Amino acid sequence: MMIKMKGITKIYAHDGVETVALAGVNLNVEEGEFVAIMGPSGSGKSTLMHILGALDSPTDGQYWLDNQDVSRLNDDDLAEIRNRKIGFVFQAYNLLPRTSALKNVELPMAYAEIDKERRLMRAKELLGLVGLGDRMEHLSNQLSGGQQQRVAIARALTMDPKIVLADEPTGNIASQQAEEIMKILKKLHKDGRTIVMITHEEDIAKWASRVVTIRDGKIVEDRKSGRRLR
Amino acid sequence: MKLTEIVRESFGTLGLNKMRTGLAALGIIIGIGSVIALISLGAGSQKAIENQIQALGANLLTVMPSNSRQGNVRTAGQNTSLTLDDARAIATNNSITTISQVSPELSRRSQVIAGRNNTNTEIVGVESTYSAIHTMEMTAGNFISERDVSGVAKVAVLGPQAVIDLFGEGANPVGAQIRINKQSFSVIGVTKSKGGSGFNNPDSMIFVPLSTAQKQLFGVDYLSTIAVEAKSKEVMTMAQDEIGYLLLDRHKLSSPTNADFSIMSQNDILNTASQVTGTFTTLLGGIAAISLLVGGIGIMNIMLVTVTERTREIGLRKALGAKKKTIITQFLVESVILTFFGGIIGMAIGVGISFLLAKVLSIPAAISVPSMVLAMGVSGIIGIVFGWYPAQRAAKLQPIEALRFE
Numbered sequence: 344m345m346i347k348m349k350g351i352t353k354i355y356a357h358d359g360v361e362t363v364a365l366a367g368v369n370l371n372v373e374e375g376e377f378v379a380i381m382g383p384s385g386s387g388k389s390t391l392m393h394i395l396g397a398l399d400s401p402t403d404g405q406y407w408l409d410n411q412d413v414s415r416l417n418d419d420d421l422a423e424i425r426n427r428k429i430g431f432v433f434q435a436y437n438l439l440p441r442t443s444a445l446k447n448v449e450l451p452m453a454y455a456e457i458d459k460e461r462r463l464m465r466a467k468e469l470l471g472l473v474g475l476g477d478r479m480e481h482l483s484n485q486l487s488g489g490q491q492q493r494v495a496i497a498r499a500l501t502m503d504p505k506i507v508l509a510d511e512p513t514g515n516i517a518s519q520q521a522e523e524i525m526k527i528l529k530k531l532h533k534d535g536r537t538i539v540m541i542t543h544e545e546d547i548a549k550w551a552s553r554v555v556t557i558r559d560g561k562i563v564e565d566r567k568s569g570r571r572l573r
Numbered sequence: 574m575k576l577t578e579i580v581r582e583s584f585g586t587l588g589l590n591k592m593r594t595g596l597a598a599l600g601i602i603i604g605i606g607s608v609i610a611l612i613s614l615g616a617g618s619q620k621a622i623e624n625q626i627q628a629l630g631a632n633l634l635t636v637m638p639s640n641s642r643q644g645n646v647r648t649a650g651q652n653t654s655l656t657l658d659d660a661r662a663i664a665t666n667n668s669i670t671t672i673s674q675v676s677p678e679l680s681r682r683s684q685v686i687a688g689r690n691n692t693n694t695e696i697v698g699v700e701s702t703y704s705a706i707h708t709m710e711m712t713a714g715n716f717i718s719e720r721d722v723s724g725v726a727k728v729a730v731l732g733p734q735a736v737i738d739l740f741g742e743g744a745n746p747v748g749a750q751i752r753i754n755k756q757s758f759s760v761i762g763v764t765k766s767k768g769g770s771g772f773n774n775p776d777s778m779i780f781v782p783l784s785t786a787q788k789q790l791f792g793v794d795y796l797s798t799i800a801v802e803a804k805s806k807e808v809m810t811m812a813q814d815e816i817g818y819l820l821l822d823r824h825k826l827s828s829p830t831n832a833d834f835s836i837m838s839q840n841d842i843l844n845t846a847s848q849v850t851g852t853f854t855t856l857l858g859g860i861a862a863i864s865l866l867v868g869g870i871g872i873m874n875i876m877l878v879t880v881t882e883r884t885r886e887i888g889l890r891k892a893l894g895a896k897k898k899t900i901i902t903q904f905l906v907e908s909v910i911l912t913f914f915g916g917i918i919g920m921a922i923g924v925g926i927s928f929l930l931a932k933v934l935s936i937p938a939a940i941s942v943p944s945m946v947l948a949m950g951v952s953g954i955i956g957i958v959f960g961w962y963p964a965q966r967a968a969k970l971q972p973i974e975a976l977r978f979e
Contacts, residue, residue, distance in 0.1 A: 393973050396892070398892060398971075398972045398973045398976070399971070399972075399973050418896075418897060419896045419897060419898075422891060422894050422895060422896045422897075423894065423896075425891075425892055425893065425894050425972075426893065426894020427894070431892055431893070433976070437885065437889045437892075437976065439886060439889070440886070441589050442585075450890070450893055451893045451894055453574050453578060454574050454890075454893060454894040454895050454896075454899065455894065456574065456575060498893070502894075
């Protein structure tokens, strides 16, 4: 089991007012699945994404990632989990500004203290894989949105993560380039990687093999390849 | 991430924002620069004053009438307790064994006229021993001789500044007439510059025979100073005692606490002057330290702005696996680089200004290596101290908070 969530609850307290973002989510994801998490804004899908990505800790419940309980780890241990097991693709790409594509892809490996030579080889290989072999020295702000997102995907893959988390990966990208991004994700899935993607677009969710719908902090629908699970 | 890599990346980040980097470093540049320049200015003027006092003469004791307790006293020279007989006694009395020469002196300010020029300067009545005790050298003519004194001659020897004031630059006034206190004097010599400055500048003094000064010019019979040269540096204290007891006896005073005179050795003067200039140096150093502090706060300010500006970047770095320590190190390294290089540039500028000031003020340049090492150390410490808070702020950012930040 790649992801196992049991009774995950997240409550935000703001000025004494408590907001329940997640109200007991149970979710299992097998290795090699391509899951899309859908829901309207305010449904709690972003919070779920943050907890899945070890960017945030749940208020209650347990979360095993790759058979390791990560619901009660400290900041630095979480940083290590994020570095080694999760590859992030953000809606806003989040590349380092005015930094070359190559350097951006190298960054997670630098934090893992991998030596320079191996980093460079791996970064070049991955940029080639996402079709940017001829733009490796380009600065991030010299690339189009679609190209930036492909750099981000290459960066997500550098540490050979168990799971790729994509948060609205095509949200900022024109539809033609969006399809290319989705093709790359689909290919990663075919190669056996586990992918969890958050989106609010049906068109994009179609690319996944399983669609989980969340509303008011609860999972309300879970269907696999058009088939309802519950 | 390895430290060398963090350092390399920090240089890159600082290079991306040259304007901000420059402005942040400017505070430290000015701070370190002014510390070095001001401290060397203080030390230089201290040295200059010491040189000047040394130049007044070797193994010199100065006997002066002490401040009387009867009011209306403007200067020590107004007191009348020392007489020529006191000076003669010091020179000849059997109880005095440790001195070699005595110079009785009477000095007062007076108006001096030469042709159309006039100046108000120090007129010093001297005997021939003056030039030896005060190591005066001549550039033209002769100094006051014994014959001038015994003959109450109306002759004058000018200091180089007095020559400039009365006759203009480069003039040779020997043989010319000047009027001191409405009486005519002929100039018989010019002394060599001693490079002094300020109120008691020997270069602007005019020397006349003591007898003439007392009887003709000012109509008094007292002295303002008796300068005494001891036989050697070692017997200075002994000479001080001998003179003191002799004068107490002559003035019929029972204890040194009632003394109507004081005896200062050159060391006393030197110490007093050093104390004054030392205080001055400390003051300058203090002012400079404040500017250094302001520079440090400037760095902290810029680093805090940087943390806010780079909130998203910090969040991203954390999401990609940067640990707290890595983020703290990155921000600390950036601020230490800023202060370190700011410090080096500031040091170069400070040294430059020191030499410039030394040249303009004609004082010796006194750049002390310890003060430079200290300044560098301080700038490094400032980098760490003022970089610490912003670095902590950055490291404590939660990755999601940081990623959400717009």
